[in-house]
Each structure stands twice: as structure tokens, then as C-alpha cells.
Amino acid sequence: MDVLIDCYGVTERLAGGPAHALRLPAGASIADALAALAARSVDLARVLPGCACAIGDAIVPRTRALAGGERIALLPPVSGG
Amino acid sequence: MRLAGTPLDLDALIEETLDPRSGALVVFSGTVRNHHEGRDVVTLSYSAYAPLAEKLIREIELETVARFGVHHCRVVHRTGALGIGEAAIYAVVRAAHRREAFAAAQYAVDRVKHAVPIWKEEFYADGGSAFVSGCCIAHEEKAA
Numbered sequence: 001m002d003v004l005i006d007c008y009g010v011t012e013r014l015a016g017g018p019a020h021a022l023r024l025p026a027g028a029s030i031a032d033a034l035a036a037l038a039a040r041s042v043d044l045a046r047v048l049p050g051c052a053c054a055i056g057d058a059i060v061p062r063t064r065a066l067a068g069g070e071r072i073a074l075l076p077p078v079s080g081g
Numbered sequence: 082m083r084l085a086g087t088p089l090d091l092d093a094l095i096e097e098t099l100d101p102r103s104g105a106l107v108v109f110s111g112t113v114r115n116h117h118e119g120r121d122v123v124t125l126s127y128s129a130y131a132p133l134a135e136k137l138i139r140e141i142e143l144e145t146v147a148r149f150g151v152h153h154c155r156v157v158h159r160t161g162a163l164g165i166g167e168a169a170i171y172a173v174v175r176a177a178h179r180r181e182a183f184a185a186a187q188y189a190v191d192r193v194k195h196a197v198p199i200w201k202e203e204f205y206a207d208g209g210s211a212f213v214s215g216c217c218i219a220h221e222e223k224a225a
Contacts, residue, residue: 008130009200010212052219054198057132059218073130073198079215080127080158080199081111081170081190 001026001068005037009076014044031062033072051076083138084129086161094173098153103175105182109190111170113163121206127160127169130198141192149185151176156189158199
């Protein structure tokens, strides 16, 4: 199945762009998606442990199973205000 | 809207929260400063993950009203490119008395800074730039 990772903040720079398509086996979880992403960039892999993931308007745990076509927002540590 | 890509309108927030029960109005404005950790900042840019940021700021407003017993709490945060001195955030609180109004405004701003998916990238006089290190929100994960 194909999913899309939308990178925010510093992860967009480290990943080399805002959106990244991933092809994952059926039944893959958020954790699997992050592992696939980590394999693409050492610098990105370093910040992933501190990132949250969101789908729509909710933060989701790494154990959450993915469905084909979903978009996952990758949210590094926040610095608003 | 709790995020705005254009200069923030404080007058609108003041007007929107007018309340004859309130004897205290506290406004906090976070403004862009020209330095960070010894480097000269010339401009900065805020970006946000809007679906979650909008929802969380609204939740923080409601939570602040309930927790401090204030009449109103409104927060708006700027996105996009900002110059030195521009307002990045306003928190407006109205309450019967100043004590709870000050406390509520501080709480709301702290929560926004720590929990809402907004990122600050600074651009320096020496030509460099960096995302400011921030607060991890992964721990706010809840069972889906």
C-alpha cells in the first residue's frame, strides 16, 4: 500500500522536501512508516524519536495500523509563541 | 481562526471578548526579537500543521476558561514571514479580577508554546538560518 508522509518544521529540510510517498506492506504501522523514512536519511533518522505523528486533527500512536492512501503528518518538537 | 497568515488584529480580539462582567483585561503579545542565543536575528518564519494547531488552540482556550474561572480566553498565532517587532502571538483574557486574568494568560501562552504544532525558523544577519529547538509533543500521544 502507498501512504504519504507530510514533513513539517525541520523535518521538511532534513527530508529534502515536504511530501514523501512510501510503499509499505499491508498491515504496516506508523512505526514501520517511520523506519522506512529513517532509511532514507541519517539526519532525519536522528530526529524521528522526538517527532509526533498526526493523521487529520489527531496525534496517533506509533502502533496505529495504516490504511492505503493515508497521509501522516510528521511533527518535530514545537517552537511557537 | 486561531492561525493567521496576515498581521494579527488585536482590536478584533478586544471587541470580540467585551464583557460587562469583566473588570480585568490582560493582553499578552509575543513579539519578534532581534537576537537569539547571541546571534543577530533579521527575520523569522512560523509554519504550522493547521488541522491540529487550530483544534489544540481552541481546546487550550476552553481549558483555560474552565481552570481559572475567567470569562474569556482567546489566542491567535501568526504564520508566515515576520519582521522584528511584529506580533507572533496574542493571548487575550477577560476576568472579574486581575489575579486570575494574569494567571490564565500565562497558562494559555505556556500551553500553546509547549503543545501546539507551530515551528519557528530564524534567519540571521550572518546569512544562516535555523529552526529553533522546541518541545516534543510525541508524549501527548493517546490511544487512537
